[in-house]
Amino acid sequence: MGEKKKKKAIVLLSGGMDSAVLLFLVKKQNYSINTLVFDYSQKHRKEITAAANLSSLVGADHLYLKLNLPWSNSSLISPKKRVPKKKTPGVPSTYVSARNIIFLSYAVSYAENVKANSIFIGAHTLDYSGYPDCRKNFLDAFAKAINLGIAGDRVNIRYPFLKKGKREIIEMGMKLGVPFELTWSCYLGGRKPCLKCDSCRFRTRAFSQLGIKDPLFKK
């Protein structure tokens, strides 16, 4: 045979900027990639479409899963709540309880079945909304737990962006040739990003600090 078998990875993809850069980074590292995209009843499908497009660009095996979190009162899900258009103190209303815990649990099951040794997640704690399931101590403890709970080979949870800021992530993405115009960050699903929600604000601030025009607006 001669050819070394490719390493296999699950990439948790949202369609946003961070996980898009992550996807291209993992691709560069020569993994065979399975992307996992969740529809947890967000108020729009724009990021899900973005995730599908990005997956197909890098030739990843793309899997889309619909989840049901009927109890959630997150403003990303509940029709009774509006996504805030300015910074709010404490844990924001966009928080979806245990979202990454659930995403990673599915990824572990998927990884064990397709024999992937790594799960990549774009979590980071600079320029972020303060979600507790994005923090290093959670991710490390979770990795430890799941490896006690599966029958197959060790699965590593990798979070290369954890200590990176949005600016660094964008710079890395520019080098990797990430088509930022195909990503979607806004929590709302309008024709154009609202530019006011947390997610828009973090993105536009980073692009403007870098003196780069966000390719999303060049279209």
Add this chain to the structure above:
Amino acid sequence: MGEKKKKKAIVLLSGGMDSAVLLFLVKKQNYSINTLVFDYSQKHRKEITAAANLSSLVGADHLYLKLNLPWSNSSLISPKKRVPKKKTPGVPSTYVSARNIIFLSYAVSYAENVKANSIFIGAHTLDYSGYPDCRKNFLDAFAKAINLGIAGDRVNIRYPFLKKGKREIIEMGMKLGVPFELTWSCYLGGRKPCLKCDSCRFRTRAFSQLGIKDPLFKK
């Protein structure tokens, strides 16, 4: 007000014998109960119906969730595989990768939203099929991890049956008045239990060792 507010618990209910006894035990401990029942595309719905009946008997708030594990090759799910009718060495083909990891993740999200401080799971490691996500070291590590990943109050994972055998669980159930005739253990969904799969064998052995006729067969 005068009246002390009831403690609230999520009970993971399968419709089988163990979680039925667990449900009645938690009820006796005076919790207000939310049962969480998963349909992960098992080959039959008998245990799901059983879970709904049991929930309603104890006046629990019952929630049924459909999950999708398209990658699973477990013989409980895959139409290409048969549930084994005798003991097999190693991890059995009925193993669903990360099943309890996924179940518990949903339960954590649910618990945080309904402000329940406890999640009860009927896992035990005597008379069981060797699933790694039923073991104490996994459950403890998982509890530690999730409490680093949520924004709300601490959520405890409780597994009162961990070191109990099926016989002890049945004896406890008899004292608690559990209607075993309403539970369903068989991995298959026939009119009657197959009596050959792991789940049937553990159940019938325990009842026969106790010299009790399984109420399921008295009907």
